[in-house]
Amino acid sequence: MTIYFYKVWEPYGCFSNFSPHGIEIRGTYWSTVEHYYQAQKFVGSVDAVIIPLISAAQTPEQAAALGRCSTRKVRCDWDVVKTEVMKEAVLKKFLTHAEIRETLLTTGDNLLVENSPNDYFWGCGANKTGENYLGKILMSVREEIRSLFCRYQ
Numbered sequence: 327m328t329i330y331f332y333k334v335w336e337p338y339g340c341f342s343n344f345s346p347h348g349i350e351i352r353g354t355y356w357s358t359v360e361h362y363y364q365a366q367k368f369v370g371s372v373d374a375v376i377i378p379l380i381s382a383a384q385t386p387e388q389a390a391a392l393g394r395c396s397t398r399k400v401r402c403d404w405d406v407v408k409t410e411v412m413k414e415a416v417l418k419k420f421l422t423h424a425e426i427r428e429t430l431l432t433t434g435d436n437l438l439v440e441n442s443p444n445d446y447f448w449g450c451g452a453n454k455t456g457e458n459y460l461g462k463i464l465m466s467v468r469e470e471i472r473s474l475f476c477r478y479q
C-alpha cells in the first residue's frame with residue numbers, strides 16, 4: 327500500500343515538514359523542519375541576513391515564502407547539500423517527538439509519498455512521477471528509528 331501525505335490537517339499530516347514539531351539542531355531551536363530547511367539555504371550566502379527572519383517567522387508558510395524569495399541568493403552548494411540537510415532535520419523531528427515516531431513506525435513497510443501537486447523533487451508532483459525525496463527520507467528515518475528503538479520488528 328502507498329501512504330500519501332501532504333497538508334498538515336490531512337491524514338498523516340505529521341509527516342509534512344510544516345507540522346508543528348520543533349527541533350533543536352546544534353543548540354538552535356526551530357519551530358518546524360520547514361523553518362530549519364529554508365534557513366539552511368542561506369548559510370554562508372551573501373543573503374545570510376535573512377536567516378534570523380526565517381527563524382522568527384510565525385508560520386512554516388511564512389518561513390517557506392521567505393526562503394523561496396527569488397531575489398535572494400541561495401548558497402552555492404545548496405543542490406549538493408539539501409537532501410542531507412533535510413535528512414538531519416527529519417530524523418531529529420522523529421527522535422524528539424514520541425507520538426509521531428509511533429505514527430511513523432505503524433506505517434510498517436508501506437511506501438510513503440509526499441503528494442505535492444507541484445513539487446517533483448521532494449514530492450511526487452501532479453502526475454505521480456516525481457522523485458519523492460521527502461518520502462524516501464521518511465522511509466530511511468523509519469528504518470533508522472526501527473533499529474534504534476527495536477520495536478515492530
Ligand SMILES: Nc1c(N[C@@H]2O[C@H](COP(=O)(O)O)[C@@H](O)[C@H]2O)[nH]c(=O)[nH]c1=O
Pocket residue numbers: 332333334342343344360363390393394440442445448460
Ligand atoms: N508540505 C508543503 C510543501 N512542501 C515542502 O516544501 C519544501 C520545499 O521547498 P522548496 O525547496 O523551497 O521548494 C519541502 O519541505 C517540501 O516538503 N510546500 C508547500 O508550499 N506547502 C506545504 O504544505
